[in-house]
Amino acid sequence: MSRFRVGSGYDSHRLAEGRRLVLCGLTIPHDRGLQGHSDADCPVHAVIDALLGALALGDIGKFFPDTDSAYKDADSMELLKIVLNNPAFSSWAISNLDITIIADKPKLAPYIESMREKLSGAMKLDLSCISIKAKTSEKLVPDAVQCHAAVLLEYIP
Numbered sequence: 804m805s806r807f808r809v810g811s812g813y814d815s816h817r818l819a820e821g822r823r824l825v826l827c828g829l830t831i832p833h834d835r836g837l838q839g840h841s842d843a844d845c846p847v848h849a850v851i852d853a854l855l856g857a858l859a860l861g862d863i864g865k866f867f868p869d870t871d872s873a874y875k876d877a878d879s880m881e882l883l884k885i886v887l888n889n890p891a892f893s894s895w896a897i898s899n900l901d902i903t904i905i906a907d908k909p910k911l912a913p914y915i916e917s918m919r920e921k922l923s924g925a926m927k928l929d930l931s932c933i934s935i936k937a938k939t940s941e942k943l944v945p946d947a948v949q950c951h952a953a954v955l956l957e958y959i960p
C-alpha cells in the first residue's frame with residue numbers, strides 16, 4: 804500500500820436570498836447566502852469529499868444524506884470533524900490541504916486568513932498546511948459559489 808494518498812473534492816451551491824453565507828465556518832456579510840440542506844458551506848463540503856476520496860470511502864452524500872432531517876441546517880464544520888474522527892483516518896496524517904473558492908461576489912480576500920484559522924482549529928492542522936485561494940468565475944457563474952479541494956494524506960504507522 805502506498806504511503807501517500809491524494810484526494811480531490813468539488814462542490815457548488817447556488818446563492819439565494821434569506822440565507823447566511825458560511826464559508827469554512829465563517830459567516831461572511833453578503834446580501835445572499837448559499838442554498839442547501841445543511842449550512843451549505845461549500846469549501847468544507849469539497850474538503851470532506853477530498854478526504855473521503857483519498858481513502859476511497861465514498862462521498863459526503865453517503866455519510867450525510869441530504870434526505871436525512873438530522874442534517875437540516877447542519878454545521879458543516881461539525882460534519883468535517885465527524886469525518887476526521889472516523890477510525891479510517893486514525894493512521895493517516897494530513898500533509899496539506901489546498902482549496903480554491905470561485906465566487907464573483909463577495910470579494911473573499913479579506914476573509915481568507917480567518918477561514919484558514921477556522922479550518923486549522925477544526926482540523927487540528929497547522930496553518931502552514933492549509934491554503935485557500937479565491938478567484939472569480941469572470942461572470943460565467945455569477946449566482947453560485949464553487950469550490951475545489953485537494954488533500955494529501957501520509958500513512959503514519
Ligand code: MG
Pocket residue numbers: 814815816839843844845848
Ligand atoms: Mg454541498
